[in-house]
Amino acid sequence: MRLLVFFDLPMVTKAEKRAYVQFRKFLLNDGYDMIQWSVYGRILNGSDAEKKHLARLAENLPPEGSVRAMTVTEKQYAGMRLLVGMPLFQEKKVSAAQLVLF
Amino acid sequence: MVWRSVMISRPARLRREHYSLAIDQEETAFVPFEDIAVIVLNHREITLTHPVLSACAEYGIGLFATGANHQPAGVFLPFLPHSRTTRMMRKQLGLGKPAAKQAWAALVRRKIENQAACLKLCGKEGMDRLASYARRVRSGDPDNLEAQAAAFYFAQLFGSDFNRAEARWTNAALDYGYAVLRGAIARGLVAHGLHPTVGLFHDSEQNAFNLADDLIEPFRPIVDLHVAKHPASTEGDLIPTDKQALVALLNVDVGMPQGRMSVLSAIEYAVESLVRVYEDESRQLHLPALIGLTAHRLEY
Numbered sequence: 001m002r003l004l005v006f007f008d009l010p011m012v013t014k015a016e017k018r019a020y021v022q023f024r025k026f027l028l029n030d031g032y033d034m035i036q037w038s039v040y041g042r043i044l045n046g047s048d049a050e051k052k053h054l055a056r057l058a059e060n061l062p063p064e065g066s067v068r069a070m071t072v073t074e075k076q077y078a079g080m081r082l083l084v085g086m087p088l089f090q091e092k093k094v095s096a097a098q099l100v101l102f
Numbered sequence: 103m104v105w106r107s108v109m110i111s112r113p114a115r116l117r118r119e120h121y122s123l124a125i126d127q128e129e130t131a132f133v134p135f136e137d138i139a140v141i142v143l144n145h146r147e148i149t150l151t152h153p154v155l156s157a158c159a160e161y162g163i164g165l166f167a168t169g170a171n172h173q174p175a176g177v178f179l180p181f182l183p184h185s186r187t188t189r190m191m192r193k194q195l196g197l198g199k200p201a202a203k204q205a206w207a208a209l210v211r212r213k214i215e216n217q218a219a220c221l222k223l224c225g226k227e228g229m230d231r232l233a234s235y236a237r238r239v240r241s242g243d244p245d246n247l248e249a250q251a252a253a254f255y256f257a258q259l260f261g262s263d264f265n266r267a268e269a270r271w272t273n274a275a276l277d278y279g280y281a282v283l284r285g286a287i288a289r290g291l292v293a294h295g296l297h298p299t300v301g302l303f304h305d306s307e308q309n310a311f312n313l314a315d316d317l318i319e320p321f322r323p324i325v326d327l328h329v330a331k332h333p334a335s336t337e338g339d340l341i342p343t344d345k346q347a348l349v350a351l352l353n354v355d356v357g358m359p360q361g362r363m364s365v366l367s368a369i370e371y372a373v374e375s376l377v378r379v380y381e382d383e384s385r386q387l388h389l390p391a392l393i394g395l396t397a398h399r400l401e402y
Binding site: 030031100 | 364
């Protein structure tokens with residue numbers, strides 16, 4: 001399954017920009033891929049992993065702005081329609097398969 | 103919980119970025135180290151940086167290197183990161199003879215049962231004879247039923263002219279599959295603080311993986327079944343798709359006392375049960391039962 005994180009963060013003051021950079025860095029460090037600007041996703045293996053990563057997300061939230069998280073199954077994620085644009089190389093290559101080949 | 107195997111069969115540069123393995127080819131892809139169980143390096147033009155190696159140690163990832171013959175030649179294992187390494191080492195060295203012999207008998211029994219299941223799944227004769235061998239295994243296997251069963255089983259499975267020592271596709275495929283399993287088991291042992299050198303039955307001074315060679319026995323028929331069901335598509339050497347299929351056996355479902363799970367998970371559970379044997383000599387080993395070659399599904 002996939003954990004999707006959507007966010008809008010204020011970027012006016014220096015502190016706000018810093019909070020944004022830190023939050024984005026946390027996402028990348030925790031294994032999320034950028035699907036689009038302000039939309040990040042991570043593959044999870046089961047509900048234990050979901051709990052773990054949601055807890056980590058909760059610990060690293062920025063103080064202001066809007067952040068949403070949603071878990072979808074792999075089937076639902078794969079059913080996402082791309083109306084304009086193409087899937088990312090990362091999305092195509094690193095799927096939920098247990099064996100990934102390069 | 104680690105669950106991914108990464109196999110690299112084309113020229114690539116591996117480096118660490120954030121907490122992910124970055125794989126540079128025409129484009130770059132990232133796989134979080136946290137999710138990876140094993141990485142197989144299977145091309146001569148792969149370079150990797152020191153931070154990748156240290157990340158493999160840090161996250162307990164087994165990193166396999168293949169040799170000139172494309173067989174896994176070595177595995178990079180973490181330097182015993184477990185908190186109770188010394189305690190486990192003492193337990194391993196101090197394990198009583200009866201417990202060791204009983205554990206070995208359990209491994210042999212399940213191996214022969216799985217060999218019988220393999221013959222059945224291949225539609226071959228002889229599973230009754232193997233079942234009788236399995237029933238007769240005594241503590242420590244003093245009658246060496248393991249070898250008797252193997253001699254009978256390989257002849258049934260691959261024909262009476264089959265010889266394990268001969269250089270041919272079937273043997274290359276078996277060796278490759280066993281080597282991948284062995285490395286994954288060695289990785290599981292180290293991750294649980296056990297030393298792969300100190301075995302239950304295998305006791306060679308020249309073998310650094312005695313314990314892995316004990317625990318691998320009931321897992322071997324998974325490789326046998328795959329090789330019997332997918333005979334060579336080419337003469338001689340293994341081709342890349344053969345190797346990918348053999349590595350993918352780590353994700354095949356097996357039956358464990360806790361339910362169906364992938365081979366990678368079953369290794370974890372089997373090693374945990376082995377730790378309990380060392381901790382308290384009365385416990386049973388939890389070993390995999392061969393149920394076919396269906397790949398484990400993460401979601402239903």
